Amino acid sequence: MDINQIKKYRKLGLNVAYYRKEKGYTQLQLAELLDIDRSHMGNIELANSGVSLDVLFRMSDLLEVPIYKFFEFRD
Numbered sequence: 239m240d241i242n243q244i245k246k247y248r249k250l251g252l253n254v255a256y257y258r259k260e261k262g263y264t265q266l267q268l269a270e271l272l273d274i275d276r277s278h279m280g281n282i283e284l285a286n287s288g289v290s291l292d293v294l295f296r297m298s299d300l301l302e303v304p305i306y307k308f309f310e311f312r313d
Contacts, residue, residue: 247285249311255283257303271300
């Protein structure tokens with residue numbers, strides 16, 4: 239994967255972690271609610287694996303965060 243894409247995945251992962259923590263969920267709790275493995279949740283946050291739109295949309299609903307917020311990258 240291109241280094242620029244990896245940087246975007248890292249920023250996405252940081253946003254996922256931020257909003258998860260803001261709602262008070264652990265990785266395990268959110269993973270269970272999303273019906274994904276906890277290790278996959280961790281890999282999403284660490285940018286070690288991609289995330290499907292299906293999972294992002296469900297995450298958006300569960301965390302009550304508009305989907306675009308996951309893509310508001312801060313420098």
